[in-house]
Amino acid sequence: MAHCHGMALQMDIPAEARKVVLAGNPNAGKSVFFNHLTGLYVDVSNYPGTTLEIAHAKLGHDVLIDTPGVYGISSFNDEERVARDIILSADLVINVVNAVHLERDLFLTRQIIDTGVPVIVALNMMDETARQGIDINHDLLGEMLGVPIIPTVAVRKEGLDKLVSSLDQAKPGYIDPELQQKLNQMFNRVGSQAEALLVLEGDPAVSKRHGIEPGADREVIYLARREQVNSIVERVTKTVIGSTSFSAKLGRWMIMPLTGIPILLGALWLMYQTVGVFVAGTVVGFTEETVMLGQYEPFVRDLVGRAAPVEGIPGTILIGEFGVLTMTVTYVLGLLMPLVAGFYFFLALFEDSGYLPRIATLTDRALTNLGLNGRAIIPLILGFGCVTMASITTRLLSSDRERRIAIFLLGLAIPCSAQLGVIAGLLAGIGLSFVLLYALVILTVLIVVGTVLNRILPGHSANLLIDLPPLRLPKAENVLKKTLTRTWIFIKEATPLFAGGALIISTLQLTGALSLLQRAMSPLTVGWLGLPPETATAFIMGIVRRDFGAAGLYSMNLTPAAMLVALVTITLFVPCIASILIIFKERGRREATIMWVSTWVIAFTVGGLLAQLLDLTAQRGDLAAISLAVAGLVAAFMATAFTRRVA
């Protein structure tokens, strides 16, 4: 087994095999190459410390390694760090370039060439350039870059065989003499041209590996590279026609509020109909009820029950009410897996079509007030699927401050799909005005808490700077692959958390701590929220699984007002135990504890205030009560807006 230099990734690579690395910008069509070149036998390994899965497979006597799509190799985010380390270890790089976007893509090409590794360029999407009236002289492009260029149309498999047969022609390309001189000097200190380049470009991680101060030449090198790319593009391309296509117009409509908001609502409605209605109802009905509860659980109870009776301690932990082998497996595979896959499917669809960066652009303004930027819309939307999954996704946010705010808002005010299903059922029974009031209260809490956090947390959040690629029809292959990979990563990462959570709850149940907690909470639920004593049980169940908590309210005969108070409190109340564990993992013990306690305080404060408000106005009839409550909330809204202006 060989260990790649500078890489945290362990792979089985025979000593004599070359490491052929596939690199390119996002949406350059890399995955089609990988699938075509390697066939069925693909190994996927997680890159430690990230949610990224790196695929590698045999390519003749060599090994082909995929990389995440990046605009350059540096340390701006996880994708770049991973791509950087894999490219640093490469024997040969196949650089997939989107022919329609030479100005953007050749920056990475030039950077890879500057590392000194042999390169071959697959000039992809040549059909698209023809359609858009762009004429590229690829012979001249090859001459100017100093590496072979193979024109391809990957989706139609054109040029792929030629690419494979030309791999041996890959060679180190042309490097600017001035840069080469600097590289030679640094080479003497670090022993590798690629690492020398990254040290010169001020990459902190690579510099640290060599115990050298990061170089200060990044901008000089970047600017020179940019100028080279511009002059190459100017010489090799001719634009024959230029027209405003429908997709360009649609792209505009997606980011302007007047048209963009209805389009976004339409997309979310489609997502709700698919994931919320079809997957949560029909698919989960089959996977959870029929397969897991109907077949799997009786089977495993019977099997384990023979060795460890369910009444005993091991039995309770393994196959009891919150058993690691019963509840955890059913919950993760029967309920969460289909829902998470559904959400990831839409995320991949939005991403591959180019809609996602436009949603980020549209929502940037609103999210800026909460100390976030447009990118945070991704975890916030995913939160409605599974807060645990969404909390993991906050890693894509660029600053620690944003991750902190996003994770707290997710844990506090975003009900996950499992909980939302139960809440929607309960709200349907108490009338439309209560549904609106519920939504208004939760939204107000989200905005007020986000705004307050943005004001009190030190530092500044990063601003939006995002590439808007042209819209295109998503490719089924890409969408399915992304959905499957991400769902698999989620299952792998979340299952131990759900099992750990189940273990904690079973322990609390066995030691009697669970019922003690329920009794301790009674004064709060009865005295402050004005709810019957049994609701304490529902709240405690909410710690285990959010939908358990809400479901516990079904059996209680609550008045509409009491139901509203209970639902608002239970939504804001602590996220499920797996989410809590993720928060501890991502944010550390101290911060996570503060967050957890804060959700208790905020949930009961808001729930209590709502209860008092509804109670005060109860004699004047429902309508008056609700309008007064709404007035109170609007006042809170305005107060927030006002304090912001003053600040």
Place this chain on the structure above:
Amino acid sequence: MTLDRIKRGQVFKILAIADELTRVQAIRFGFAEGSTATCSEIVPAGPVVLRKDRQEIAIGRGLAGKITVALQ
């Protein structure tokens, strides 16, 4: 003037980008200091969309305020 005061359709030259990280990211996308671009869209109170050839990027309003440009 700063980029947040640009109007849709205006062509401008980027004079200075205050933040270093933004500056290098902008270079990658082709929007280096000294280059010319068009404002292709402005989201009301939100991001500014810049175009240069076929490359489009959206820049948050706060960040646009830190980019100095001159109309062409």
